[in-house]
Amino acid sequence: MPEHARDVHSHGNPEKVRVRSVALDLTASFDARTLSGSAILGIDVASGKDPLIVDTRDLVIESVETSGSGTSYATAKWTIGARDKILGAPLSVEVPAGTSFVRVRYASKPEASGLQWLTPEQTAGKKQPFLFSQNQSIHARSWIPIQDSPGVRVTYTARIHAPKQLTALMSAEHKGAAEGVFDFAMDTPIPAYLIALAVGDLQFQSAGPRTGVYAEPSVLAKASAEFSDMEKMVTAVEALYGPYRWGRYDLLILPPSFPFGGMENPRLTFATPTVIAGDKSLVGLISHELAHSWSGNLVTNATWTDFWLNEGFTTYIENRIQEEVYGEEQAAMEQVLDRRKLDEEMAELPKEQQALHAATADPDEGVTQVPYVKGSLFVRLLERTYGRPTVDAYLRGYFDHFAFRSITTAEMLEYLQRELLDKQAAKIPLQEWIFEAGLPASAPRATSPKLDAVKRDAEAFAATGAIPRAKWSTQEWLEFLQALPPLKTTQAAALDRAFALTRTGNSEILDQWLQIAIQADYAPAYPRVESFLMSVGRQKFIRPLYAALMKTPEGQARAKAIYAQARPGYHPIAQTSVDKIVTP
Numbered sequence: 403m404p405e406h407a408r409d410v411h412s413h414g415n416p417e418k419v420r421v422r423s424v425a426l427d428l429t430a431s432f433d434a435r436t437l438s439g440s441a442i443l444g445i446d447v448a449s450g451k452d453p454l455i456v457d458t459r460d461l462v463i464e465s466v467e468t469s470g471s472g473t474s475y476a477t478a479k480w481t482i483g484a485r486d487k488i489l490g491a492p493l494s495v496e497v498p499a500g501t502s503f504v505r506v507r508y509a510s511k512p513e514a515s516g517l518q519w520l521t522p523e524q525t526a527g528k529k530q531p532f533l534f535s536q537n538q539s540i541h542a543r544s545w546i547p548i549q550d551s552p553g554v555r556v557t558y559t560a561r562i563h564a565p566k567q568l569t570a571l572m573s574a575e576h577k578g579a580a581e582g583v584f585d586f587a588m589d590t591p592i593p594a595y596l597i598a599l600a601v602g603d604l605q606f607q608s609a610g611p612r613t614g615v616y617a618e619p620s621v622l623a624k625a626s627a628e629f630s631d632m633e634k635m636v637t638a639v640e641a642l643y644g645p646y647r648w649g650r651y652d653l654l655i656l657p658p659s660f661p662f663g664g665m666e667n668p669r670l671t672f673a674t675p676t677v678i679a680g681d682k683s684l685v686g687l688i689s690h691e692l693a694h695s696w697s698g699n700l701v702t703n704a705t706w707t708d709f710w711l712n713e714g715f716t717t718y719i720e721n722r723i724q725e726e727v728y729g730e731e732q733a734a735m736e737q738v739l740d741r742r743k744l745d746e747e748m749a750e751l752p753k754e755q756q757a758l759h760a761a762t763a764d765p766d767e768g769v770t771q772v773p774y775v776k777g778s779l780f781v782r783l784l785e786r787t788y789g790r791p792t793v794d795a796y797l798r799g800y801f802d803h804f805a806f807r808s809i810t811t812a813e814m815l816e817y818l819q820r821e822l823l824d825k826q827a828a829k830i831p832l833q834e835w836i837f838e839a840g841l842p843a844s845a846p847r848a849t850s851p852k853l854d855a856v857k858r859d860a861e862a863f864a865a866t867g868a869i870p871r872a873k874w875s876t877q878e879w880l881e882f883l884q885a886l887p888p889l890k891t892t893q894a895a896a897l898d899r900a901f902a903l904t905r906t907g908n909s910e911i912l913d914q915w916l917q918i919a920i921q922a923d924y925a926p927a928y929p930r931v932e933s934f935l936m937s938v939g940r941q942k943f944i945r946p947l948y949a950a951l952m953k954t955p956e957g958q959a960r961a962k963a964i965y966a967q968a969r970p971g972y973h974p975i976a977q978t979s980v981d982k983i984v985t986p
């Protein structure tokens with residue numbers, strides 16, 4: 403049972419004393435860059451034998467009290483253990499027999515790893531500051547004392563005090579807002595990594611009966627046009643895997659320093675503004691985060707070693723949504739592009755990180771194409787082997803069976819064996835797929851005639867300099883750029899002359915192009931490299947660009963100079979990961 407799955411990334415002791423609920427009362431102080439107030443943890447009635455142990459990282463703890471009824475509190479004995487660089491420090495609280503509530507008064511530190519405090523200059527509107535959290539994987543503990551394991555689910559309520567010209571949003575139901583005070587409740591138990599908070603100058607535009615977009619005022623019109631298919635997407639997944647169980651599905655567009663593309667916070671996906679391309683060509687990201695409402699939020703990986711259960715199933719479902727809403731050709735192109743990224747990354751990864759079931763010391767480092775794309779190919783193989791109708795029905799049953807639970811890979815496999823494999827003649831090499839390195843030969847391969855044609859254009863350009871006709875979609879552009887061999891400076895210049903790639907407004911195309919430009923040492927692109935790295939904090943883009951720069955001595959100097967300026971504007975998570983690339 404997940405209740406006993408040991409999580410190496412948490413100090414918590416849920417097997418002894420389990421946290422079931424959290425009630426937050428926090429004030430966001432933009433001057434001090436702190437969240438301060440209290441968290442009341444509701445626990446299974448204590449026997450008095452064991453302490454309660456929760457995770458913390460860099461919290462300033464003022465007091466800890468315990469209570470039986472939740473009405474009157476008594477001072478508790480507590481200790482903070484040694485701080486681990488990755489895991490933070492355990493907070494151990496003596497809980498006398500009969501204790502049901504533990505109240506911690508505390509504040510977060512300005513450098514809390516799960517929070518980014520933005521100056522007005524870092525926002526679209528340039529007038530108001532902004533705060534957002536990013537708890538996955540193990541950053542909840544930097545602003546909430548909690549058993550920060552995906553195997554521990556809690557309901558939560560929150561009262562957030564914020565400057566009165568700003569709006570607070572959370573991954574929860576809105577329970578009322580008055581002058582600078584916002585109340586929220588999430589009645590369905592979720593893991594700590596899905597608790598989320600944002601505070602900023604935000605407005606809302608509805609997209610459908612239960613969908614809509616929040617963004618800064620100057621971004622809202624563009625954003626809601628881009629994401630006008632949200633309601634259709636929700637309907638599409640429901641037809642496949644059963645009802646959407648979270649009430650509303652809204653989207654929050656964050657400032658560009660958001661370190662990820664998207665984050666599946668329940669009821670409120672957080673997303674980078676870099677998916678706004680103007681033509682809906684990058685909305686697969688929304689399909690992805692929405693898919694997590696089933697794979698991830700409803701059925702959750704019990705530990706980060708089981709991360710592929712979240713991301714592999716989600717990447718598969720993402721593509722099914724894309725197919726449903728934008729057609730087979732679009733879905734096929736996205737699969738082909740994913741596969742190239744997997745093959746490229748797999749070639750460089752250490753063996754231990756090539757298995758689906760894989761542990762890393764820091765879970766943020768396990769985020770490779772393997773859990774995503776290899777994981778999705780595993781589900782795709784089931785589909786190819788047993789047929790879509792059978793596997794769709796199986797998955798629907800899987801989500802119902804494990805709804806609102808956190809499960810390990812072993813539990814998933816046991817259910818798969820019983821409910822699908824045992825009923826079918828054809829075999830799947832499970833051991834190889836889940837526990838071994840490399841991509842099995844049985845991996846299905848998607849094909850796209852459109853991308854095949856583009857690939858031939860890339861080959862022709864490389865061989866003869868022939869400029870293609872290029873009336874291309876985003877995915878075709880990405881195929882073209884990724885299929886090119888390393889270019890000479892003159893070749894890069896010819897492409898830029900023909901297509902003005904350095905000036906493209908499409909972030910994915912720009913990112914791919916700038917990687918090429920750096921490798922080709924095409925100087926006219928350097929100002930754009932710098933302005934992109936200065937304005938965007940999405941790790942998927944900035945890490946490869948810094949890595950490309952670091953390959954030559956001149957590039958290293960450039961990378962260091964840019965990073966010295968850009969670093970203070972990056973999220974703490976991005977700072978940590980880029981620090982490892984741009985080394986002094």
Ligand code: BES
Binds near residue numbers: 665666691766774
């Ligand atoms: N849950 C992830 C983001 C994440 C993973 C945050 C691990 C922290 C640790 C989210 O669903 C995701 O996968 N986002 C992708 C987009 C997707 C289309 C592949 C991203 O941010 O690039």
Ligand code: ZN
Binds near residue numbers: 712
């Ligand atoms: Zn995901």
